[in-house]
Amino acid sequence: MSKKLLFNLFAVLMLTSLILSACGTPAAAPAAAPAASAKKEYKDMTLCYPQLGAESDWRTANTASFKETAKELGVNLVFSDAQQKQENQISAMRACIQQGVDVIALPPVVEDGWDAVLQEAKDAEIPVIIVDRSVSADKSMYVSHIGSDMVLEGKKAGEEMNKLLPNGGNVLEISGTTGSGAATGRAKGFRETLNKNITILDSQTGNFNPTEAKPVAEAFLKKYAGKIDGFFIHNDGMAQAVVEAMKSAGVKPGEIKMVSVDGTRGGFQMMIDGWVQADVECNPLLGPQVMEMALKLMNGEKIDAEVLTNETTYYPDKAAELLPTRKY
Ligand code: AHR
Numbered sequence: 001m002s003k004k005l006l007f008n009l010f011a012v013l014m015l016t017s018l019i020l021s022a023c024g025t026p027a028a029a030p031a032a033a034p035a036a037s038a039k040k041e042y043k044d045m046t047l048c049y050p051q052l053g054a055e056s057d058w059r060t061a062n063t064a065s066f067k068e069t070a071k072e073l074g075v076n077l078v079f080s081d082a083q084q085k086q087e088n089q090i091s092a093m094r095a096c097i098q099q100g101v102d103v104i105a106l107p108p109v110v111e112d113g114w115d116a117v118l119q120e121a122k123d124a125e126i127p128v129i130i131v132d133r134s135v136s137a138d139k140s141m142y143v144s145h146i147g148s149d150m151v152l153e154g155k156k157a158g159e160e161m162n163k164l165l166p167n168g169g170n171v172l173e174i175s176g177t178t179g180s181g182a183a184t185g186r187a188k189g190f191r192e193t194l195n196k197n198i199t200i201l202d203s204q205t206g207n208f209n210p211t212e213a214k215p216v217a218e219a220f221l222k223k224y225a226g227k228i229d230g231f232f233i234h235n236d237g238m239a240q241a242v243v244e245a246m247k248s249a250g251v252k253p254g255e256i257k258m259v260s261v262d263g264t265r266g267g268f269q270m271m272i273d274g275w276v277q278a279d280v281e282c283n284p285l286l287g288p289q290v291m292e293m294a295l296k297l298m299n300g301e302k303i304d305a306e307v308l309t310n311e312t313t314y315y316p317d318k319a320a321e322l323l324p325t326r327k328y
Contacts, residue, residue: 040298042073045103047294048096049077049131052109053084055177055209056237057264061328062107062132062284069287075294084177084207086110090117097124103294106142107132110179118142127297131290134181139305143297146289146307148282150182154189156313157232157259160278161194164257168197169229172220174242176208176234182282183208186234186261201227206238213238217245225249230257236267236279243275263314265326271319281311284328 049066053059063079070077078096082088086109096104097120104121106128108114118141121128130145161171173190176183183205194200201224206213213233220228233239239260246256253274260267263281270276289307296303314322 040295042075042291042295045291045294045298046076046078046099046101047291048093048099048101048104050080050082050089050092050096050104050106052082052089052107054081055084055207056235056262057266057328058235058237058262058282058284059208061264062286064328065285065287066105066290067287069291073291075291082109084109086113090114093117093121097121097126100124101126102298104128105131105290105294106135108135108181109133109177111136111181111184112179115141127294129290129293129297131286132182132284134185144293144303144305144307146286146293147309148182148311149308150185151189151192153261153280153282153311154186154191155193156189156280157186157261157278158190158193160259160280160313161190161198161230161232161257164259164277165195165198165229168195168199170199170201170224170227171230171232172201172224172228173203173232174206174213174216174220174234174238175203176205176238178205178207180208183234190232198230206234206241208235208238210237210241214241214245217242218248221245221249221251228256230259233258233260235282236260236262236264236270236276239270239276240266243270243273246275263311263326264328265323268314268319268323268326271314271316272323274316277316279314281314283309283311 051063078101080092093104104126111134114135114137118128118137128142130142132147134145175187204216206216231242233242258276259278260276261280261282263279267279271279293303
């Protein structure tokens with residue numbers, strides 16, 4: 001082999017080794033696959049509950065249900081009281097979004113006006129469960145609604161009034177918060193079911209609040225004296241105010257038929273005392289269901305888009321027996 005050939009062979013070998021080394025270092029051992037993320041537990045959950053207010057015994061029981069369940073399960077509950085103001089609920093939701101909570105459970109004071117803040121929660125990838133009353137926003141803006149069928153409650157109330165006034169008559173309505181899903185639904189269901197021989201003489205809001213309902217009841221009793229056969233009252237707290245007004249006006253228990261909603265202890269007492277003839281149940285004890293759903297969401301599990309509470313109607317005949325068992 002000539003010297004030149006030997007030199008060329010050496011050069012080729014050198015070049016090849018240079019190219020190979022430039023192609024990079026030998027591949028490192030593949031990184032371990034990321035460990036499957038551990039299943040979330042209640043103690044990992046921060047749940048935001050911007051409560052709408054404290055207008056009734058129902059609401060007090062609803063708040064207690066969330067606070068007690070959170071304590072029991074070890075959930076970190078971010079609770080606030082919006083004092084019936086939608087803008088306060090929206091501010092509280094924004095603070096929760098900023099804080100990066102895991103889930104927001106919203107009991108909306110009214111139906112309209114939630115689109116912007118629901119979009120903000122969606123953008124921040126925080127799921128929102130609508131609790132108790134409904135919202136008018138598109139269903140794609142929230143993950144689920146847990147609460148009562150308010151139209152059905154109104155229908156049940158209408159059926160009770162039909163039974164109480166088989167020959168027809170005049171009724172008055174004191175409704176809940178104007179624009180709320182609860183008031184709108186109950187009013188709608190009531191009207192859809194009421195017999196044609198029953199006339200709604202008048203309807204005013206009492207804002208689900210006994211203090212606001214009392215002057216409405218007093219004015220009704222004065223204006224329609226001698227013409228009133230029945231009252232449809234959207235909650236027990238306001239019905240208690242109506243009872244006070246009837247007592248002052250000299251009306252005797254049962255003289256004017258009354259159908260109320262909620263099934264609180266106060267409602268049971270009014271049935272025992274003969275003032276209320278039927279109390280349509282609306283269950284406020286939603287804390288356990290909501291937190292269970294929130295945990296499922298945190299673990300990427302499937303949830304139902306609508307969970308309606310199973311409810312009944314209570315009557316005076318069983319009121320005394322059931323009163324001691326009532327949780328709210
Ligand atoms: O949204 C539920 C209603 O709100 C209850 O019937 C009433 O008592 C409460 O204030």
